[in-house]
Amino acid sequence: MLLELKASLRSASAEEYLCRLFEKIEKSSLNAFTTLAREKAIEQARQFDKNPGQGLMAGVPIAIKACISTIGIETNCSSRILRGYVPPYDAHVVERLKAEGAIIMGKTNMDEFAMGSSTETSAFGPTKNPWDQTCVPGGSSGGSAACVAGGEAPCALGSDTGGSVRCPASFCGIVGLKPTYGLVSRFGLVAYANSLEQIGPLTHTVEDTALLMEIIAGHDWRDTTSAEKGSYLAGLKGDVRGLKIGIPKEYFGEGVNTEVEKAVWDAVSVLENLGAKWQEVSLPHTRYALAAYYVIAMSEASSNLARFDGLRYGLRQLGEDEDWHTTFSEIRAKGFGPEVKKRILLGTYALSAGYYGRYYLKALKVRTLIKEDFQRAFKDVDLLASPTMPIPAFKIGERINDPLSLYMADVFTVPINLAGVPAVSVPCGFAGRLPIGLQLMGPHFGEATVLRAAHAFEAATPFHERTPEVV
Amino acid sequence: MDNVIIGLEIHVQLNRLQSKMFCGCSTAYQNSEPNTHTCPVCLGLPGSLPVLNRKAVECGIKVGLALNCTIEEETLFYRKNYYYPDLPKGFQISQYDFPLATKGHIMILGDDGAERDIRINRAHMEEDPGRLVHAGTIDKAKYTMVDYNRCGMPLLEVVTEPDLCSPKEARTFLDKLKSILEYLDVFDGSLEGSMRVDANISLKGGDRAEVKNISGFKGVEKALSYEITRQKNLQRRNIKVVQETRHFDELRSITVSIRSKVGAHDYRYYPESDLVTLHIASWVPGIRATLPELPDTKRERFVKQYALADDHAKSLTSDIKLANFYEAVVAKAAPKLAAVWIADVLKGELNYRNLGIDEFRPEHMVDIVQMLEQKKITEDGAVEIIRSILDKKGGSPEEIVKSMGLGKAGDDAVQKAVREAVAESPAAVADYKAGSERALNFIVGLVMKKTRGKASPGEVHDLVKSEVEKC
Numbered sequence: 001m002l003l004e005l006k007a008s009l010r011s012a013s014a015e016e017y018l019c020r021l022f023e024k025i026e027k028s029s030l031n032a033f034t035t036l037a038r039e040k041a042i043e044q045a046r047q048f049d050k051n052p053g054q055g056l057m058a059g060v061p062i063a064i065k066a067c068i069s070t071i072g073i074e075t076n077c078s079s080r081i082l083r084g085y086v087p088p089y090d091a092h093v094v095e096r097l098k099a100e101g102a103i104i105m106g107k108t109n110m111d112e113f114a115m116g117s118s119t120e121t122s123a124f125g126p127t128k129n130p131w132d133q134t135c136v137p138g139g140s141s142g143g144s145a146a147c148v149a150g151g152e153a154p155c156a157l158g159s160d161t162g163g164s165v166r167c168p169a170s171f172c173g174i175v176g177l178k179p180t181y182g183l184v185s186r187f188g189l190v191a192y193a194n195s196l197e198q199i200g201p202l203t204h205t206v207e208d209t210a211l212l213m214e215i216i217a218g219h220d221w222r223d224t225t226s227a228e229k230g231s232y233l234a235g236l237k238g239d240v241r242g243l244k245i246g247i248p249k250e251y252f253g254e255g256v257n258t259e260v261e262k263a264v265w266d267a268v269s270v271l272e273n274l275g276a277k278w279q280e281v282s283l284p285h286t287r288y289a290l291a292a293y294y295v296i297a298m299s300e301a302s303s304n305l306a307r308f309d310g311l312r313y314g315l316r317q318l319g320e321d322e323d324w325h326t327t328f329s330e331i332r333a334k335g336f337g338p339e340v341k342k343r344i345l346l347g348t349y350a351l352s353a354g355y356y357g358r359y360y361l362k363a364l365k366v367r368t369l370i371k372e373d374f375q376r377a378f379k380d381v382d383l384l385a386s387p388t389m390p391i392p393a394f395k396i397g398e399r400i401n402d403p404l405s406l407y408m409a410d411v412f413t414v415p416i417n418l419a420g421v422p423a424v425s426v427p428c429g430f431a432g433r434l435p436i437g438l439q440l441m442g443p444h445f446g447e448a449t450v451l452r453a454a455h456a457f458e459a460a461t462p463f464h465e466r467t468p469e470v471v
Numbered sequence: 472m473d474n475v476i477i478g479l480e481i482h483v484q485l486n487r488l489q490s491k492m493f494c495g496c497s498t499a500y501q502n503s504e505p506n507t508h509t510c511p512v513c514l515g516l517p518g519s520l521p522v523l524n525r526k527a528v529e530c531g532i533k534v535g536l537a538l539n540c541t542i543e544e545e546t547l548f549y550r551k552n553y554y555y556p557d558l559p560k561g562f563q564i565s566q567y568d569f570p571l572a573t574k575g576h577i578m579i580l581g582d583d584g585a586e587r588d589i590r591i592n593r594a595h596m597e598e599d600p601g602r603l604v605h606a607g608t609i610d611k612a613k614y615t616m617v618d619y620n621r622c623g624m625p626l627l628e629v630v631t632e633p634d635l636c637s638p639k640e641a642r643t644f645l646d647k648l649k650s651i652l653e654y655l656d657v658f659d660g661s662l663e664g665s666m667r668v669d670a671n672i673s674l675k676g677g678d679r680a681e682v683k684n685i686s687g688f689k690g691v692e693k694a695l696s697y698e699i700t701r702q703k704n705l706q707r708r709n710i711k712v713v714q715e716t717r718h719f720d721e722l723r724s725i726t727v728s729i730r731s732k733v734g735a736h737d738y739r740y741y742p743e744s745d746l747v748t749l750h751i752a753s754w755v756p757g758i759r760a761t762l763p764e765l766p767d768t769k770r771e772r773f774v775k776q777y778a779l780a781d782d783h784a785k786s787l788t789s790d791i792k793l794a795n796f797y798e799a800v801v802a803k804a805a806p807k808l809a810a811v812w813i814a815d816v817l818k819g820e821l822n823y824r825n826l827g828i829d830e831f832r833p834e835h836m837v838d839i840v841q842m843l844e845q846k847k848i849t850e851d852g853a854v855e856i857i858r859s860i861l862d863k864k865g866g867s868p869e870e871i872v873k874s875m876g877l878g879k880a881g882d883d884a885v886q887k888a889v890r891e892a893v894a895e896s897p898a899a900v901a902d903y904k905a906g907s908e909r910a911l912n913f914i915v916g917l918v919m920k921k922t923r924g925k926a927s928p929g930e931v932h933d934l935v936k937s938e939v940e941k942c
């Protein structure tokens with residue numbers, strides 16, 4: 001889709017196309033964006049119309065999640081505490097996109113500091129699901145998924161700490177990839193849980209995701225954990241004959257919506273008809289993943305979010321300050337929402353002397369076991385397939401006051417972040433009006449295979465062609 | 472002070488490095504406008520990531536080796552979490568388990584006159600926080616400013632075992648440590664705040680107090696002396712010393728208790744996953760090969776190679792610049808004489824004027840030593856030349872000799888003066904013959920007067936003696 005769009009923009013006008021998108025956004029009730037960079041973007045589109053460059057994304061607009069730094073555009077993580085914070089530098093991925101001629105449209109709504117799976121914890125109100133506006137779009141990259149699904153942007157970047165790209169991709173019926181930890185530089189990504197998260201694309205098609213990965217993946221000296229990229233577009237259209245797909249038995253059954261389960265099994269059959277083979281596998285430590293994930297994520301969050309004190313940027317009351325601790329506490333009390341406060345408190349507790357061994361260290365041990373589960377499975381199979389989410393999108397307000405049921409929704413996405421392996425969500429059916437996502441997981445740096453299988457599935461099925469009727 | 476127990480934690484800025492610990496900012500921030508040596512990384516802006524300055528770790532290992540430490544197989548960084556305005560990330564990247572170096576020792580001259588080893592517990596790397604500038608004194612300031620220029624400076628923390636027994640020994644230890652660091656060319660002690668000390672002090676059987684953040688070696692001696700007196704007086708009054716943290720008030724030369732509002736610190740140390748584990752064992756051989764000759768070895772060599780007295784060798788090797796100066800001089804002048812004149816005279820004259828050895832050129836010392844050897848000048852004359860140069864009166868030693876008329880009187884002139892003086896002093900001659908050795912001093916004085924001090928008193932004494940014996 002992006003490649004066709006890119007070609008069509010050369011004969012038509014990028015400015016006109018972009019203006020149509022901004023008009024749509026302004027009339028939209030999805031609440032997908034927190035900040036628009038309209039003037040800058042239109043100026044860039046005009047430049048493109050005058051002199052279209054050769055970049056991989058020349059003239060193509062893109063929406064960026066509100067936790068990825070953009071020079072000159074407010075990057076607030078959908079939090080009051082970062083209201084008005086305009087980064088003086090671009091994230092690595094944004095630099096790369098700009099270098100390939102992409103036009104940054106604005107910043108998308110998210111769960112505050114990426115803490116959530118519904119985009120309801122945003123300080124700017126929830127984003128709505130384009131398929132049913134009474135439902136959540138998933139999270140935390142809900143704005144990125146909704147704007148793509150709703151036709152407000154051709155593609156977007158999100159970040160995935162425990163499913164934050166794949167969950168909204170699944171709920172909004174689009175493609176979303178969580179790359180191998182280290183494949184995409186995190187430089188410029190405002191950290192929530194830095195040992196878990198990766199930036200990933202949200203697009204209409206698998207090919208679009210592969211294209212974005214060609215641009216954003218690869219080593220960046222500013223992120224010590226970043227690695228060299230592979231090739232994603234070249235082998236994308238290869239077939240899947242002989243590919244061995246593992247079906248982790250722990251990812252089916254209790255707690256999984258029957259329509260979701262059926263759609264995923266149908267998807268497995270589609271892949272089988274294309275020549276792939278499947279077998280049941282076991283990831284025995286799956287049931288400990290959620291607890292380990294939340295301990296690690298919250299612990300890291302308590303440290304990562306310590307810098308928000310209002311002193312250098314962000315929320316600060318005018319007038320006289322009290323002593324440091326008083327002023328600092330007041331700013332944080334006013335600036336953070338309840339979910340963020342809860343996670344900071346729990347994370348602080350988990351790292352405290354006397355509890356560190358009982359919680360954080362134990363969670364790290366579980367993390368190792370889960371990593372080993374995947375390593376063992378990938379000795380036998382090339383890929384794993386499962387539902388991305390156990391359920392389709394739920395109603396706005398339905399789970400926000402029931403944190404456990406909300407956290408439970410992440411049960412199939414968080415193990416992937418703990419293991420650091422890549423996983424994509426592709427549309428594989430509908431439960432009524434609501435999309436269902438198929439999750440394909442690969443070994444470390446196995447993106448090429450993951451995307452090739454996803455592409456073969458997509459080419460054999462019509463689900464990605466359906467678009468919601470957004471008013 | 473045989474029942475005093477002191478342990479030190481010394482924070483050394485590795486200020487000979489070009490760039491900070493985790494970013495590319497220059498370390499040459501001294502005398503710069505506040506907040507001009509900063510970037511997103513050392514300001515801890517959202518989304519920034521640390522990139523290790525490998526050279527800093529190399530320097531750390533170098534120091535570890537010089538302190539006879541064991542360099543660990545692997546080393547990793549931890550986050551030390553606490554809130555303070557000079558700490559822009561809300562945590563300091565430091566080390567905890569797996570520090571760079573452990574279990575070392577260096578030799579100092581104890582108060583009892585015997586040399587002994589002081590054990591080093593560990594040496595680890597960390598980043599320096601920024602600096603608070605209070606408008607007024609710490610307890611009465613109306614407002615406080617923060618300067619982040621220092622933030623992210625590479626620090627090495629050296630922790631001793633409680634092996635020191637007096638403030639003087641602490642001072643001796645610090646002098647030795649500084650000397651080693653300067654030999655290694657990793658540290659410039661002349662820069663403000665480049666070495667800061669936390670000291671733990673207790674009396675045998677009592678609880679210890681920690682005096683934090685003392686800068687300057689004299690400060691350490693004063694703070695420790697005060698603290699010992701305070702604890703002894705408490706003991707005499709049968710009041711228990713409480714374990715606490717105290718601040719050294721430099722103006723009043725006393726220590727005061729810091730009553731922390733937030734209670735005991737729990738730093739919630741946990742591994743920093745934005746940096747990778749370093750396998751440093753393999754770095755060691757290469758770094759060991761670059762280690763220069765260290766003070767103790769140089770001292771031994773000076774004794775052997777130049778046949779120096781041990782105290783002269785020790786004095787000359789206490790400072791790398793002085794040692795290099797000496798070796799430059801002895802390349803062209805008599806080693807023993809040069810040692811006396813540099814260690815005993817020049818060093819004293821420099822200290823008196825608070826000057827460094829840089830203020831004196833080795834060629835000048837060569838000239839002086841050679842003139843002394845050739846008996847062209849007297850010892851008093853040599854001192855005059857040194858003073859004249861240090862007082863910046865201009866000219867080379869030979870020019871000074873001429874302009875100040877310091878040339879030694881010729882042998883004939885001295886002989887003549889001796890003959891005259893003996894002839895003029897029959898009473899003294901008679902006294903000498905009667906057995907009073909001291910009677911000669913009168914005649915020597917007369918000769919010195921006649922030669923206006925340009926003769927050497929020792930030689931004159933001998934000449935007078937033989938002349939008198941001829942009578």
Ligand SMILES: [Zn+2]
Nearest residue numbers: 494496510513
């Ligand atoms: Zn910097």
